[in-house]
Amino acid sequence: MKMIVGTLVVFAFLFVGIIAWSAYPWSIGESTAEFEVHHIDPEVMVDMEDRPSVVKVLTWNIGYLYGQGSEGPGYEHRGKEYYEEKLKEFAQQIKDWNPDVICLQEVDFESSRSGDLNQAQYLAAKAGYPYVAEAVSWDANYIPFPYWPLKNNFGRVKSGGAILSKYPLKNHSVTLLEKPQSQPWWYNLFYLHRYFQTVTIELDEKEYKIVNLHLEAFDKIDRLKQVGQLVDKVKREGIDFVAGDFNMLPASATKRSKFYNEDDYENDASYEGMQVSKLSEVVPDDIYAKDEKTYFTFPAWAPDRRLDYIFYKPGLKMMRAEVLSSALSDHLPLRATFQIGSPKFNPYSQ
Numbered sequence: 001m002k003m004i005v006g007t008l009v010v011f012a013f014l015f016v017g018i019i020a021w022s023a024y025p026w027s028i029g030e031s032t033a034e035f036e037v038h039h040i041d042p043e044v045m046v047d048m049e050d051r052p053s054v055v056k057v058l059t060w061n062i063g064y065l066y067g068q069g070s071e072g073p074g075y076e077h078r079g080k081e082y083y084e085e086k087l088k089e090f091a092q093q094i095k096d097w098n099p100d101v102i103c104l105q106e107v108d109f110e111s112s113r114s115g116d117l118n119q120a121q122y123l124a125a126k127a128g129y130p131y132v133a134e135a136v137s138w139d140a141n142y143i144p145f146p147y148w149p150l151k152n153n154f155g156r157v158k159s160g161g162a163i164l165s166k167y168p169l170k171n172h173s174v175t176l177l178e179k180p181q182s183q184p185w186w187y188n189l190f191y192l193h194r195y196f197q198t199v200t201i202e203l204d205e206k207e208y209k210i211v212n213l214h215l216e217a218f219d220k221i222d223r224l225k226q227v228g229q230l231v232d233k234v235k236r237e238g239i240d241f242v243a244g245d246f247n248m249l250p251a252s253a254t255k256r257s258k259f260y261n262e263d264d265y266e267n268d269a270s271y272e273g274m275q276v277s278k279l280s281e282v283v284p285d286d287i288y289a290k291d292e293k294t295y296f297t298f299p300a301w302a303p304d305r306r307l308d309y310i311f312y313k314p315g316l317k318m319m320r321a322e323v324l325s326s327a328l329s330d331h332l333p334l335r336a337t338f339q340i341g342s343p344k345f346n347p348y349s350q
Helices: 002-023 080-097 119-127 185-190 220-237 270-275 285-290
Strands: 031-034 054-061 101-108 131-143 155-165 169-176 195-203 206-214 241-245 308-312 317-323 334-339
Touching: 054 206, 054 241, 054 308, 080 119, 101 119, 101 206, 101 241, 119 131, 119 155, 131 169, 131 195, 155 169, 155 195, 155 206, 195 220, 206 220, 220 270, 308 334
Parallel strands: 054 101, 206 241
Antiparallel strands: 031 169, 054 334, 101 155, 131 155, 169 195, 195 206, 241 308, 317 334
């Protein structure tokens, strides 16, 4: 009997130890920290005006470049070569679209599931962006998902958001938001943080504050709380741009439930909550209502909703907004052009 009890105690300690090691560093609550900006030596230099007259901002949840199946169902492990090819294709698309500032979500920083590549720095070097700010929002020694077979587990994960820029970045900080209280504590040990990534961009002897974010996808109450925190931040800090994956629908969206992945946005007031910020959105709700399909961003292979947005401070002149086509992610990218000085070239050109 003592041997059985002793064996059970040993197994219990081993189990707890494995869980503790796998979920390390166990971050659950909210925290804010400042981080350095990486200065990359690009393989090619981007085209930059000495005094830019327009700025193009692009936001994109890249789903670590896996494509369809990145969320779990249908997922199969792919090697480093696959992700290197995707990054090269990604870099070429970025060159073609020529944004000045790129806000990315679900970027991997040397994760096992994506070939141990730092996707942000790899892309910056290939596409020609010398300034990179990284926001790690998911950091665990081992993620046992998808659950079976074990060969398809994500394993070591270090992931989050990234801002790439042609122009200097400074005052970089990352706020990791509290995980949903509706989820069990043991689940939250392995769950990613949602976040606000804030940085200042120096453009034409002016400074603009931008927030890159990824809000909660599965808990409406938690997402609305995060929107409230964002609104407070905008008012307190004088944010000029907010871009990212909000995981919310526009107020005028005609379909709000019964999506293929069972996502339900009924009674979600997140979009309305953003109106309190007094920021404008690059696709106003009345424009969206006239032609929803043009602005759908998810899922990329059969878009049926809009989850991705760029908000901007009143007084800035927004000139164009468009959802771009790509098969690299489960989301589609959104790009917007703003005039910040006297035009020196056609701002509607690529």
